[in-house]
Amino acid sequence: MVDFPGYSLSGAVASFFFILLTMRQPDNWRVIGPAHPILARIGEDALLTCQLLPKKAMMPTKVIWYRSEPSTPVFALWHGAEVTEMQMEEYRERVEWIKDDIPERSVALKISNVRPSDDGQYWCRFQENNYCEETSLLLKVTGVGSSPYIHVKGPVESGVQLVCTAKGWFPEPQVYWEDTTGKKLLSVSEHSVQDDSGLFYVEANLELRNASVETVSCFIHNPILKEEKSSVISIPEKLQNELASLKVIGPSQPIYVRVGEDIQLTCYLYPKTNAQSMEVRWVQSHHYPAVYVYTNGEHVTEEQMAEYRGRTVLVSDAINEGRLTLQIHNATTSDDGHYQCLFGKDGVYQEASLDLKIVGLGSSPQISIIGQKDREIELMCDSEGWFPQPHVQWKDMEGKTIPSFPEVLTQGSHGLFHVKTSLLVTNSFIVNVTCSISNPLLGEEKMATFSLSEPMMTFSWKIVLIWGLLPAAAVGLVMRKS
Incomplete structure (x- = not known):
């Protein structure tokens, strides 16, 4: 046998068994992943890797x-x-197992066409029978969207209101x-x-009350990529726009529409101006998403709120005079609220x-007896389908309000x-009661009257009958004893 310096047969055997044991014993496994988050732009591919x-x-x-x-x-x-x-x-047909060009005992997964929903934590797990080891990875999805668009919205008392908008960014910029x-x-x-x-x-939104400020810039910044886009607006130039000298007129009083009926929101330019080349949008609290957007003679569906899709029609037969009406079919309670009608052109909006x-x-209210005890009767008045919150009252024959439960x-x-409202009747002199439910906006009400004469008479008769029998029963007992 030839011995090599620092090497012995017993050591070789021990090393062999150690390696064999290591290969077969999962208790010694460790799984490691990237030390830092994996960054992926929207639309590109992301590669997730981990190693055993x-x-x-x-x-x-x-x-x-x-x-x-x-x-x-x-x-x-x-x-x-x-x-x-x-x-x-959401991952079917979008993920691919990578086998080539990766380190030994490593696994790699490619996610194609990354989207915002891919953002977040992932786990890589190795499993043999009931034993497993795993590690986590963080995928940060990011994307730079459109350049900001600045427009003038007004008028504002003693100043100018600017609005900067941008879309297509991730995460929130x-x-x-x-x-x-x-x-x-x-x-x-x-x-x-x-x-x-x-x-x-x-x-x-930015309000400028300093007349000396002529140029303003808006910046949209991606906090992950440290990238940004900007736009500049010249205020004097915008205030010379055609729309700056026009006004948009809408209804001076609230519009009342019953549930299920059609809504008509009309606004027009003053003085009369052809609005065919303008953008017109109906919005609620913000510029986007909108209730309806009309631009270049077409309805812009991708900017419309989901709850209004398929429910809106634009009446534009008087658009040459600057008058437009938006019809919203089948009014629901969620339509209730404040709206704005905006006419826009070349970065200037009037509203x-x-x-x-x-x-x-x-x-119509329904009245029923829900309880009867001693000399008291409890009534329940029930009605549905009201908006907004109705006003409820119980009244006697003379129209006076009767105190009731909330x-x-x-x-x-x-x-x-x-x-639902309850009334506890304790006064036997009350013959008829009325439940009145009214709509505070319409000034209309529905009523139901309940007669207490028959129930109370029956109730009283039973009491009298029982008490009337007591003296006779007492006499009978006395006579038997005697």
């Missing part, structure tokens, strides 16, 4: 990538074959204003919303406010009120 240690360990029979539960994986590989039955729907010197200008309000694809729309009141006249109000899935 020690490198000489045997590859387990199951490798699973998942987000919340292993039972619904992003991707699963069992005995070298892909398992798709349990795979999350930062918005800020600057003047020509680089001084930050404070927004009076900011608003953001995610669209159906998860991308952010942002809107920031009018509209106040829409949705009203619902409910069912009403119980509930709102159904359609926002309509269901009202």
Whole structure:
């Protein structure tokens, strides 16, 4: 036998068994992932990797990538074959197992066409029988959207109101204003919303009361990429726009529409001006998403709120005079509120406010007896289908209000009120009671009258009958004893 320096047969045997034991014993597994979050832009591909240690360990029979539960994986590989039955729907046809150009005992998963919903934590799991080891990875999805669009919205008393909007950003970006010197200008309000694809729309409002400020910039900043886009507006130039000298006129009084009927929101330019080349939008609290958008002779459906899709029609037969009417079919309680009608051209908007009141006249009240004890009767008045919250009263024959228990109000899935109110009658001289439910906006009411004469007479007769029998019973007892 030839011995080598520092080497012996016993050492070689020990090393062999150690390696063999390491390869077969999953108790020694460790799974490691990237030390830092994985960054991926929207629309590009993301590569998720993790590694099993020690490198000489045997590859387990199951490798699973998942987000919340292993039972619904992003991707699963069992005995070298892909398992798709349990795979999350949004990852089907979008994930690929990478085999080449990766380190030994490593696994890599490619997610194609990254979207905002892919953002977040993932888990990489190695499993052999009932034993498993796993590690987590953080995928940060990001994207730069449109350049900001600045428009003038007004008029505002003794000043100018600017609105900066941008869409298609992820995650939610930062918005800020600057003047020509680089001084930050404070927004009076900011608003953001995610669209159906998860991308952010942002809107920031700025009021300028300093007449010396002529140029203002709006910046949209992505906090992850440290990238931003900006736009500049020249205020004197915008104030010379055609629309700056026009007014938008809307209804001077609230518009009342019953539930289920059609709504008509009309506004027009003064003096009369052809609005065919203008953008006209009806909005609620913010510029986007809108109730309805008309531009270049077409309805812009992608900017419309989901609850108004398929319910709106634009009446534009008087558009040459600047008059437009938006019809909203089948009014619901959610339509109730404040609206704005905006005419826009070349970055200048003029607006009018509209106040829409949705009203619902409910069912006729139903009165029933729900309790009877001693010399008291409890009545219940029930009615549904009211909006807004109705006014409820119990009255006697003379029309005077009778004190009652507080009403119980509930709102159904359609926002309509269901009202129940109870009355405890203790005065036998009350013959008739009326339950009155009224709509505070319409000034209309529905009533039901309940006669207490028959129930009370029957009630009183039973009492008299029982008390009338008592003396006779007492006499009978006396006579028997004697």
